Amino acid sequence: QVQVVESGGGVVQPGTSLRLSCASSGFTFSSYAMHWVRQAPGAGLEWVATISFDGSSVFYSDSLKGRFTISRDNSKNAVFLQMNSLRLEDTAVFYCAKGGSSSAGYFESWGRGTLVTVSS
């Protein structure tokens, strides 16, 4: 069955960087878009970034202002989120999701999430 498992979360100070990883299995990874979605404590879902099946197209939430970068390694069935210049308001659970198609497809299957806490 489809599995996506996030890792790399933790407690970091404002202004620092963190790289999240998402390991996938149970489907042909190289055929599907992948997404990152976050959820701040007590808040709703916020889309972060999407990468197409081959990495040729990437999309980001305007709210990130260029601080985050999504990438993928199809040879390792993994997608990554590089987060720079972290702010207190980036504190959230970050979910990785399998896309429903090859391009910007919807969020078909979700991981359990990894918690990022930005605190001084």
Add this chain to the structure above:
Amino acid sequence: QSVVTQAPSTSGTPGQRLTISCSGNTSNIENNYMYWYQQLPGTAPKLLIYRNNQRPSGVPDRFSGSKSGASGSLAISGLRSEDEADYYCAAWDDSLRGWVFGGGTKLTVL
């Protein structure tokens, strides 16, 4: 404030039929597919409805989706206590070139 809006909360009693609505605009819901996600307390979101009205395998037929113009709704019939959750709508936004979520509706089963 999200460009896609939902009522923050709703409630119903067991066995009741209930609808949760979502309102957007031409850039998102009207010209693109609409999706619904269920988030049970303390868990990750789960896809409930895709492409306006399609149910993934395993989702009970008590859940149904519909869309008309720039608005859509999720209907839950035969409400059960285990349906108590947060429900989010989502759509691609052509103007923002990104995905937008509604703010979520918290369903309480009385």
